[in-house]
Amino acid sequence: MQQTKVKPIDCLHFIDGKFVPSLDGKTFDNINPATEEKLGTVAEGGAAEIDLAVQAAKKALNGPWKKMTANERIAVLRKVGDLILERKEELSVLESLDTGKPTWLSGSIDIPRAAYNFHFFSDYIRTITNEATQMDDVALNYAIRRPVGVIGLINPWNLPLLLMTWKLAPALAAGNTVVMKPAELTPMTATVLAEICRDAGVPDGVVNLVHGFGPNSAGAALTEHPDVNAISFTGETTTGKIIMASAAKTLKRLSYELGGKNPNVIFADSNLDEVIETTMKSSFINQGEVCLCGSRIYVERPAYEAFLEKFVAKTKELVVGDPFDAKTKVGALISDEHYERVTGYIKLAVEEGGTILTGGKRPEGLEKGYFLEPTIITGLTRDCRVVKEEIFGPVVTVIPFDTEEEVLEQINDTHYGLSASVWTNDLRRAHRVAGQIEAGIVWVNTWFLRDLRTPFGGMKQSGIGREGGLHSFEFYSELTNICIKL
Ligand SMILES: NC(=O)c1ccc[n+]([C@@H]2O[C@H](COP(=O)([O-])OP(=O)(O)OC[C@H]3O[C@@H](n4cnc5c(N)ncnc54)[C@H](O)[C@@H]3O)[C@@H](O)[C@H]2O)c1
Numbered sequence: 001m002q003q004t005k006v007k008p009i010d011c012l013h014f015i016d017g018k019f020v021p022s023l024d025g026k027t028f029d030n031i032n033p034a035t036e037e038k039l040g041t042v043a044e045g046g047a048a049e050i051d052l053a054v055q056a057a058k059k060a061l062n063g064p065w066k067k068m069t070a071n072e073r074i075a076v077l078r079k080v081g082d083l084i085l086e087r088k089e090e091l092s093v094l095e096s097l098d099t100g101k102p103t104w105l106s107g108s109i110d111i112p113r114a115a116y117n118f119h120f121f122s123d124y125i126r127t128i129t130n131e132a133t134q135m136d137d138v139a140l141n142y143a144i145r146r147p148v149g150v151i152g153l154i155n156p157w158n159l160p161l162l163l164m165t166w167k168l169a170p171a172l173a174a175g176n177t178v179v180m181k182p183a184e185l186t187p188m189t190a191t192v193l194a195e196i197c198r199d200a201g202v203p204d205g206v207v208n209l210v211h212g213f214g215p216n217s218a219g220a221a222l223t224e225h226p227d228v229n230a231i232s233f234t235g236e237t238t239t240g241k242i243i244m245a246s247a248a249k250t251l252k253r254l255s256y257e258l259g260g261k262n263p264n265v266i267f268a269d270s271n272l273d274e275v276i277e278t279t280m281k282s283s284f285i286n287q288g289e290v291c292l293c294g295s296r297i298y299v300e301r302p303a304y305e306a307f308l309e310k311f312v313a314k315t316k317e318l319v320v321g322d323p324f325d326a327k328t329k330v331g332a333l334i335s336d337e338h339y340e341r342v343t344g345y346i347k348l349a350v351e352e353g354g355t356i357l358t359g360g361k362r363p364e365g366l367e368k369g370y371f372l373e374p375t376i377i378t379g380l381t382r383d384c385r386v387v388k389e390e391i392f393g394p395v396v397t398v399i400p401f402d403t404e405e406e407v408l409e410q411i412n413d414t415h416y417g418l419s420a421s422v423w424t425n426d427l428r429r430a431h432r433v434a435g436q437i438e439a440g441i442v443w444v445n446t447w448f449l450r451d452l453r454t455p456f457g458g459m460k461q462s463g464i465g466r467e468g469g470l471h472s473f474e475f476y477s478e479l480t481n482i483c484i485k486l
């Protein structure tokens, strides 16, 4: 593995403006998924650290943060975005060390988008207006917004900085204070983000960070704490159910971005080269560890063989390996546990009658690190677990279809409803099919093209609520309607 001049960091909590260890000094090791070597240690927080962080956040609600004008808050948020860009190289290396993703990816997507999340929401604040309603000559109603209060932000390990800033920026823009709980597998960029917030002028106690695990650890403590007013959670659907039960005890407001098993529907009239170019990304980018990945590919029968031939050939060309090598297209999966989970599904696919057209194995010469060849599976039916369950790795199934009705019925037959892609040059079919797909986000002739003003989130068991633009402010603020008798 190539050496980098940016060195990994040990990770402390960030509470009330200071980096601190756990009260009991507990730590856990941070492992590099590409080498299986120790990167450093991470303070392991629990209920005690969460309480310190929540009390600091609660106090900060009525401190300098509350007195800041919108323009002052905007200036601080813009500065956070600027400092992320200033430290882009460092953040990109740390993100790739933590996740195993190629540095060209963290450097071109994760980190720039993290900065943009802050720049976008610092601009977006200026567009927020509140409603007023005139009741004849009887009364005048007007709504005012105020922060929800202390928000818990709980995030997964696949796009650590992108997803934490996707929550943090609007939460701060709306005047809240927060406690961040990053995934235990990817602690480093969240730690730098806390430092950047401090350096940008975010007052002490407004942004807090507690590292730790989920169950019986910092994560669970955050969802149970009575002084936490809301939780924005991104992660597995199963975890979402557990958090909902825990948050119910204190009736916390919840925003959920959960799992998916997203269809990629390719009609025979589409431009196959264009389809393949994007489908390579929607199938395998970030090692397939993106909630929006199109892991269920459906191809209209007349194009099925031609698609498979090109798709398999292109997939075989993908370089798997060192995240710091510019040639690498697919890095390491996040952990040994996740590696076993993903390879377990590949074994299951064969048991379920599937055929592995390419991939499915550890690449030659990569004895260390959680590396897996990108994998294409055919021959499975809709009732197979590999077609129904989220795998969250570089593994896709390809299934032919004959009619619109048939493919729509198949793709909607799932408890997920996050995203989908549809490929066709028939405009009416594009609108017709997209409108019948049970998903929060449908891309037509593209994938992962994002306008942050749009509603982002899933339906069914892929999420609750939407974030993005005004939708974020609806979650991160409370409205009061004031009625004045005339
Ligand atoms: N919809 C989206 O926008 C989106 C985006 C990224 C990832 N995801 C989903 O996230 C999953 C992969 O991420 P993951 O493995 O980190 O998910 P996960 O649910 O295992 O963990 C996510 C976070 O929740 C914490 N957590 C776990 N159990 C908890 C508990 N009982 N109480 C409080 N916190 C708890 C973890 O420590 C981590 O910080 C996939 O299912 C993927 O689809 C969804």
Ligand SMILES: O=C/C=C/C=C(\O)C(=O)O
Pocket (backbone or CB within 6 Å): 158, 159, 163, 166, 289, 290, 291, 292, 450, 456
């Ligand atoms: O893995 C999931 C990716 C989520 C992406 C976003 O939340 C976004 O683009 O705002």
